[in-house]
Amino acid sequence: MDYDQNLYLTFLEKMYLIRRFEQKVYEFAERGLVFGSTHLEVGEEATAVGTLLNIKRSDYMIATHRGHGQELLKGTDVNAMMAEMIGKATGICGGRVGSMHVTDASVNNLGAQGIIGASFPISVGVGLALNLLGQKDKILISFFGDGATNQGNFYESLNMADIWKVPVFFVCVNNLYGMGTAYCSTCNIEIYKKATFFNIKSDYCDGNDVAAVYNKSKEIIDYVRTKRLPALLELKTYRTIGHSAFDKHPYRTKEEIEDWKKKDPIKRTEDILLKNGTPKEKIDKLKKRIDTTVDDAAAFAAQSPYPVYDDSLEQ
Amino acid sequence: MREITYSEALREAIRSAMAKDDKVIMIGEEIGQGYAGVFGVSKGLYDEFGPKRIIDTPIAENSIMGAAIGASLLGFKPIVEVMFADFIAVCFDGILNQAAKVRFMSNGQYSLNLVVRLPGGEGSGTGPHHSQCLESLFMAIPGLKIANPSNPYDAKGLMSSAIYANDPVLFFEHKKLYKTKGDVPQEDYAIPFGKAGIARAGKDITIVAHSYMVSVALAAADELYEKHNIDAEVIDPKTLVPLDMQTIAESVKKTSRLAVVEETYLRAGVGSEIGSIVSERYMDWLDCPIKKIASRNVPIPMPASLVGEVIPDKKRVVKEIREMF
Ligand SMILES: Cc1ncc(C[n+]2csc(CCOP(=O)(O)OP(=O)(O)O)c2C)c(N)n1
Ligand SMILES: [Mg+2]
Numbered sequence: 001m002d003y004d005q006n007l008y009l010t011f012l013e014k015m016y017l018i019r020r021f022e023q024k025v026y027e028f029a030e031r032g033l034v035f036g037s038t039h040l041e042v043g044e045e046a047t048a049v050g051t052l053l054n055i056k057r058s059d060y061m062i063a064t065h066r067g068h069g070q071e072l073l074k075g076t077d078v079n080a081m082m083a084e085m086i087g088k089a090t091g092i093c094g095g096r097v098g099s100m101h102v103t104d105a106s107v108n109n110l111g112a113q114g115i116i117g118a119s120f121p122i123s124v125g126v127g128l129a130l131n132l133l134g135q136k137d138k139i140l141i142s143f144f145g146d147g148a149t150n151q152g153n154f155y156e157s158l159n160m161a162d163i164w165k166v167p168v169f170f171v172c173v174n175n176l177y178g179m180g181t182a183y184c185s186t187c188n189i190e191i192y193k194k195a196t197f198f199n200i201k202s203d204y205c206d207g208n209d210v211a212a213v214y215n216k217s218k219e220i221i222d223y224v225r226t227k228r229l230p231a232l233l234e235l236k237t238y239r240t241i242g243h244s245a246f247d248k249h250p251y252r253t254k255e256e257i258e259d260w261k262k263k264d265p266i267k268r269t270e271d272i273l274l275k276n277g278t279p280k281e282k283i284d285k286l287k288k289r290i291d292t293t294v295d296d297a298a299a300f301a302a303q304s305p306y307p308v309y310d311d312s313l314e315q
Numbered sequence: 316m317r318e319i320t321y322s323e324a325l326r327e328a329i330r331s332a333m334a335k336d337d338k339v340i341m342i343g344e345e346i347g348q349g350y351a352g353v354f355g356v357s358k359g360l361y362d363e364f365g366p367k368r369i370i371d372t373p374i375a376e377n378s379i380m381g382a383a384i385g386a387s388l389l390g391f392k393p394i395v396e397v398m399f400a401d402f403i404a405v406c407f408d409g410i411l412n413q414a415a416k417v418r419f420m421s422n423g424q425y426s427l428n429l430v431v432r433l434p435g436g437e438g439s440g441t442g443p444h445h446s447q448c449l450e451s452l453f454m455a456i457p458g459l460k461i462a463n464p465s466n467p468y469d470a471k472g473l474m475s476s477a478i479y480a481n482d483p484v485l486f487f488e489h490k491k492l493y494k495t496k497g498d499v500p501q502e503d504y505a506i507p508f509g510k511a512g513i514a515r516a517g518k519d520i521t522i523v524a525h526s527y528m529v530s531v532a533l534a535a536a537d538e539l540y541e542k543h544n545i546d547a548e549v550i551d552p553k554t555l556v557p558l559d560m561q562t563i564a565e566s567v568k569k570t571s572r573l574a575v576v577e578e579t580y581l582r583a584g585v586g587s588e589i590g591s592i593v594s595e596r597y598m599d600w601l602d603c604p605i606k607k608i609a610s611r612n613v614p615i616p617m618p619a620s621l622v623g624e625v626i627p628d629k630k631r632v633v634k635e636i637r638e639m640f
Contacts, residue, residue, distance in 0.1 A: 178374055
């Protein structure tokens, strides 16, 4: 692919938005305003950006418990996202559920999972419904982590996805760990290979190289969209922060973390822009704009009221 | 006496059983290496007993439960940690159709020593997938026992019994209790299943509460006594199956009033069961209708402004009990 400055500026803008958003959520968490736990995507921004820039608003999405970037990129309003993080009534789900469970029907985000593995069969069902409805213009992008692929329903769902020929793009954000457990200590098979057992098109790439993720996704999404078949992409990446906001992650070495920080997807993209002649001022201006967007969202969230209970919630 | 936390008390019971009996093993996610127990219960046990006794697993609750059943059939006494009680849904067949039915279906040729540890309850904003109290759901299944300690002393004693219960035990713990402290003897002891405790003696009303709600009921009882001249008796069943109806009945006979306070959902809850037994057998003793004070029929929300309305707290317990007088 030829170098395209505008595309790289978009990569930077979107990844930087996620980074700043996550930093703000962390600040809220430190102040005790995020009620339960929150799982941040710091270091993994390229996985959401590279894939979702190829996805249409009309396509469906299922996100993970570590899904703020996925949800923002699918198109959810930043203010409504931020308000949900701290349980405010103006949040995208009325502040009821918070960080882990963002759903936004207006952009066909079907929801994020707190139950690891539950998304696989649901994804097959969405694909089935698209087939039955004859909606040949839409697909589902379904995110999950490395740890989730050890759940039994992963295999059941791959099999059904294959025999039912569902238009589902399975995207594994492989950050090498599920909580404090290294993937390699839980399974001897690489994730992308698991799908090949079911004759599903499957591939992997460097999840910290946003252009690589973008190009690979573009090709696979074309395949899913036109052939109406499932496919899987494994993105190798790393969360440079803890599993949840207050996890001090002692189960990883400092060296490992520092090594991965050197592969930071945002820094990498900035370096490419600078090397290809984009003026630093332009980059700074772009960042400033995002800073303002996120600060405004935080102010909006902070000023919003908490939801009020009423009996109609009873079921 | 020595004070330790609820989670230390659980660990002491497990550790002592493991030291004496090499058939006692633990199976679960993040229990040995990694987090070494998300709520710290298994802390240090991996270093002491090693990977053959403290068995870390992939994220695969259905197979964790099945594997524990299999090992139990061959004489092991597995203690499964389900990281959050909500995830028991992922191993439901193992519980409902397998573990619960082994003794009956084999005509007693096999029975299981199997403890399933379930950290339940709302934990200050843990939301709909990580907060539920599900005890009442499982009370309906023949073949299971259900323990629900409300304090460190009971946690240790009930765990010691659970490991040798000779039936699968769902051991419901509570997130808000792990760090609470209480007197716990150093030596081993077992608390029998099916024997309720009287957490507070009183004469005007019987309040049955279990797990974390015992402390809520006790706080409410203090306020009722100090401000409203109502002297409540608080009964802690300690195990919901088997359920000590005799202690509850004796109390109701004395007080003529019954309220059941629980964090479980209101519909078909613990209160529904206890209430129906009391009204069936002891209707004549009652001066007023039985009161069920439970989590409203709503998935557990995240923000405090909603949680406070859904899950019973001291204020609601006091208010609802005052309405009975
Ligand atoms: C059924 C179930 N089991 C366990 C958990 C607890 N849990 C939450 S996140 C997580 C790790 C998931 O790892 P992975 O799929 O790799 O996603 P990551 O957190 O690394 O993004 C675990 C075990 C859960 N939420 N649901
Ligand atoms: Mg992971």
